Amino acid sequence: MANVNPASGPAAVTARGSAASSRPPARRRRRRRAAIVPYLFLSPFLLLFAAFLVAPLVYAFYTSVFRDTLVGGRHFVAFGNYFRVATDANFWAGIANLLVFGVTQVPIMLALALALGIVLDRGEVHARGLFRLGFFIPYAVPSVVAALIWGYIYGPAFGPFTQLAKGLGLPPPDFLSDRAMLFSLANIVTWEFTGYNMVIYYAALKAIPSDLREAASVDGANSWQYALLIQLPLLWPAILLTIIFSINGTLQLFNEPYQMRSIAPEVIGTHYTPNIYAYFLAAANQQYNYAAAVSFVLGFVIAAIAGGFTLATNRRGGTSG
Amino acid sequence: MNDKVGLRRDGFNRRDVLKTAGASLAAAALPSASAFAQGPVQLTLWSWLPNFRDQVDLFEAAHPNIKVNLVNAGQGGDEYTKLRAALKAGSGLPDVCHIEFQLVRSFEQLKALADIGPQANAHKDEFAAWAWNQVSDGDRVYAMPWDSGPIAILYRNDVFEQHNLAAPKTWAEFAEQAIKLHQAAPDVFLTDATFSDGGWTTSLLWQAGWRPFEVDGDTIRIQVNGDVAKTFAAYWQKLLDAKAIEAKPGFVTEWYTSLDEGRYATWITAGWGPVFLTSFAKKSSGKWRAAPIPQWDATKVASANWGGSTLAVLAASQHPKEAAELAVWLTVDPKATELYTTKQFLFPTRKAILDSPGFGDKPFDFYGGQAVNKVFAESAKAVDPSFQWSPFQDYVNQTMGDELGAAAAGKRTLAAAFDSLQDTFVQYAKDQGFTVKT
Numbered sequence: 001m002a003n004v005n006p007a008s009g010p011a012a013v014t015a016r017g018s019a020a021s022s023r024p025p026a027r028r029r030r031r032r033r034a035a036i037v038p039y040l041f042l043s044p045f046l047l048l049f050a051a052f053l054v055a056p057l058v059y060a061f062y063t064s065v066f067r068d069t070l071v072g073g074r075h076f077v078a079f080g081n082y083f084r085v086a087t088d089a090n091f092w093a094g095i096a097n098l099l100v101f102g103v104t105q106v107p108i109m110l111a112l113a114l115a116l117g118i119v120l121d122r123g124e125v126h127a128r129g130l131f132r133l134g135f136f137i138p139y140a141v142p143s144v145v146a147a148l149i150w151g152y153i154y155g156p157a158f159g160p161f162t163q164l165a166k167g168l169g170l171p172p173p174d175f176l177s178d179r180a181m182l183f184s185l186a187n188i189v190t191w192e193f194t195g196y197n198m199v200i201y202y203a204a205l206k207a208i209p210s211d212l213r214e215a216a217s218v219d220g221a222n223s224w225q226y227a228l229l230i231q232l233p234l235l236w237p238a239i240l241l242t243i244i245f246s247i248n249g250t251l252q253l254f255n256e257p258y259q260m261r262s263i264a265p266e267v268i269g270t271h272y273t274p275n276i277y278a279y280f281l282a283a284a285n286q287q288y289n290y291a292a293a294v295s296f297v298l299g300f301v302i303a304a305i306a307g308g309f310t311l312a313t314n315r316r317g318g319t320s321g
Numbered sequence: 322m323n324d325k326v327g328l329r330r331d332g333f334n335r336r337d338v339l340k341t342a343g344a345s346l347a348a349a350a351l352p353s354a355s356a357f358a359q360g361p362v363q364l365t366l367w368s369w370l371p372n373f374r375d376q377v378d379l380f381e382a383a384h385p386n387i388k389v390n391l392v393n394a395g396q397g398g399d400e401y402t403k404l405r406a407a408l409k410a411g412s413g414l415p416d417v418c419h420i421e422f423q424l425v426r427s428f429e430q431l432k433a434l435a436d437i438g439p440q441a442n443a444h445k446d447e448f449a450a451w452a453w454n455q456v457s458d459g460d461r462v463y464a465m466p467w468d469s470g471p472i473a474i475l476y477r478n479d480v481f482e483q484h485n486l487a488a489p490k491t492w493a494e495f496a497e498q499a500i501k502l503h504q505a506a507p508d509v510f511l512t513d514a515t516f517s518d519g520g521w522t523t524s525l526l527w528q529a530g531w532r533p534f535e536v537d538g539d540t541i542r543i544q545v546n547g548d549v550a551k552t553f554a555a556y557w558q559k560l561l562d563a564k565a566i567e568a569k570p571g572f573v574t575e576w577y578t579s580l581d582e583g584r585y586a587t588w589i590t591a592g593w594g595p596v597f598l599t600s601f602a603k604k605s606s607g608k609w610r611a612a613p614i615p616q617w618d619a620t621k622v623a624s625a626n627w628g629g630s631t632l633a634v635l636a637a638s639q640h641p642k643e644a645a646e647l648a649v650w651l652t653v654d655p656k657a658t659e660l661y662t663t664k665q666f667l668f669p670t671r672k673a674i675l676d677s678p679g680f681g682d683k684p685f686d687f688y689g690g691q692a693v694n695k696v697f698a699e700s701a702k703a704v705d706p707s708f709q710w711s712p713f714q715d716y717v718n719q720t721m722g723d724e725l726g727a728a729a730a731g732k733r734t735l736a737a738a739f740d741s742l743q744d745t746f747v748q749y750a751k752d753q754g755f756t757v758k759t
Contacts, residue, residue: 069752069753069754070430070431070712070713070753070754070755071539071753071754071755072754148574151573151574151575152574155574155575156569156575157569157575157578157579157584158574158575158578158579158582159575178732262570262572262573263570263573263574263575264570265517265570265722265723265726266517266568266570266723266726266727266729266730266732267727267730269723269727270719270720270723280719283398283402283715284398284715284716284718284719285713285715285716285719285749286405286713286715286716287752288409
């Protein structure tokens with residue numbers, strides 16, 4: 001799901017630049033030479049960034065303004081592919097799926113991660129390292145292995161829940177039905193990423209000075225009050241970060257549904273999520289141009305939602321870091 | 322489609338490797354005039370066949386002036402994705418490539434394949450007629466037939482005996498038995514109809530006489546939902562509605578277990594199926610038998626093919642002559658082709674092997690001593706050669722699997738799904754620039 005926030009790179013550059021311009025004018029020449037130095041240090045990143053992100057993006061955009069056909073070859077269609085995406089029911093059905101998914105799964109996962117982070121931080125837990133590692137391990141399990149594990153657990157004929165239900169004389173649950181699938185997937189994603197988010201929160205909690213806890217207890221705060229009134233507000237930047245990661249990751253959901261497709265292809269079709277749609281457009285349909293346009297529109301949708309969310313929280317006076 | 326060949330990994334042992342390695346060393350020691358004259362030609366061969374180096378070593382031993390770089394570029398779809406990327410880039414292409422029968426026409430549409438007619442046509446009569454038809458267009462030959470999958474059924478003799486069933490000769494009998502079995506044992510199904518697998522469904526439609534695509538230059542005739550499809554849809558719909566069969570996806574854990582546990586009593590499969598089944602159905606060894614594919618009309622025996630592949634030469638190859646020699650030799654050399662059936666367990670397309678007693682009469686303990694290859698070899702003779710693939714077959718397979726799989730799961734009727742497929746394919750063909758007739 002979410003990896004590194006690419007926005008942190010450019011933001012860091014701007015911060016340095018504005019600091020430099022506030023220096024006295026007498027040292028301008030040396031400053032100019034000094035101004036090159038940060039970019040030299042940044043060059044390994046910038047080169048890779050250009051080669052593996054900017055260049056493919058430019059190429060994908062170039063691809064998206066053409067249409068290649070099996071008969072007749074390549075035509076320039078300007079924004080024709082984009083207009084088609086705008087009215088493509090398959091694409092928007094995928095977005096709608098993920099909005100339902102995100103609105104339910106992300107709050108549950110983050111609340112769980114937060115609770116685990118706070119409990120682990122409290123120091124009353126024995127073998128803390130073991131628990132931390134245990135919660136984090138699902139994140140390190142390869143998705144193919146995860147699909148096998150969950151494929152077995154959800155199995156409608158021989159899965160453990162089916163066997164249990166049969167043993168009790170109950171109708172077996174169908175985790176792979178149309179209606180249940182989004183929740184079955186949400187369950188897998190929560191299993192995978194709760195530990196990842198927990199580690200972020202745990203690190204942020206460790207950064208809170210311990211005198212705050214002492215001060216709070218001197219003032220008579222109990223541990224609930226300390227968690228809700230002291231820790232939670234101080235964690236807000238970390239929570240915002242994980243929310244942005246999760247929005248990003250949710251809308252790009254691919255691995256989990258793609259793996260579950262092997263056991264429930266009748267539910268997870270070729271346009272279940274926008275990324276799955278783009279993949280099949282390119283890999284099976286040979287519609288590379290249209291796949292590129294779909295990917296770009298998906299990028300715009302993600303940017304719009306993540307940007308809108310950041311604006312909304314900033315305006316509400318949230319203390320963003 | 323993709324999992325099968327990769328899982329047939331049996332029959333590999335160190336002695337064989339040493340044997341062939343010894344053979345190629347001996348060959349290398351012999352001085353070769355042509356090798357000194359021009360230096361060896363380097364060819365790249367893409368294939369996902371396990372232990373293929375055995376046969377490639379034999380080729381190199383017989384052709385000292387050709388060196389082969391064997392690359393596994395992924396199986397089925399993974400390889401085609403790479404091949405298409407290389408075609409787009411115009412570099413990184415192999416000289417010879419492993420391509421399934423169903424995709425040959427699609428790569429021909431991209432003008433990616435060389436015409437190897439001059440070298441290949443001499444061997445035309447050595448192959449099953451339907452196989453040759455699928456790789457050629459008159460005197461032009463776009464690939465060499467390699468392995469195949471004529472269809473038949475594998476069934477659980479124990480389950481059949483327990484419920485007084487006999488191997489069905491016709492589809493009508495098959496339906497009667499499905500309902501009878503399900504009434505006697507609600508937790509057992511006569512079969513799992515894997516409609517989410519476009520290749521599986523196509524083979525059964527092929528047998529029923531379905532001829533959905535006819536391509537003539539840039540014109541394509543598409544007739545997906547004709548009478549044959551409607552009869553076929555009504556037949557299976559009845560069994561699905563009666564819940565006498567299941568329609569879950571194949572080649573996944575639940576499916577393997579269901580076959581091994583006797584939850585599914587037959588597997589409608591192809592020539593590569595018998596050995597593949599032995600790789601996972603360990604508990605039920607000895608309880609399986611093979612029988613011919615049921616017929617729509619008992620007086621007119623018809624069969625079809627599911628799976629199997631070819632070796633094709635890429636049009637962009639810098640060494641077209643040597644590449645054609647590689648593709649042809651690997652598919653016609655008696656020793657190399659026999660090895661495929663004994664080491665990699667491919668089902669042959671070469672008549673000499675199909676008809677040989679060593680292949681057809683070999684008893685299998687897993688099948689209670691039955692010579693199952695014979696059943697499939699008989700099926701190979703009845704494969705109707707007139708079937709044509711579309712020029713965009715990966716799209717067709719994917720879409721068929723999705724639409725029919727969803728219909729079989731109860732979202733709509735199979736007949737409605739065929740109607741929708743017709744519209745979808747016509748629209749796609751138009752988008753791709755074809756002139757479409759229906």
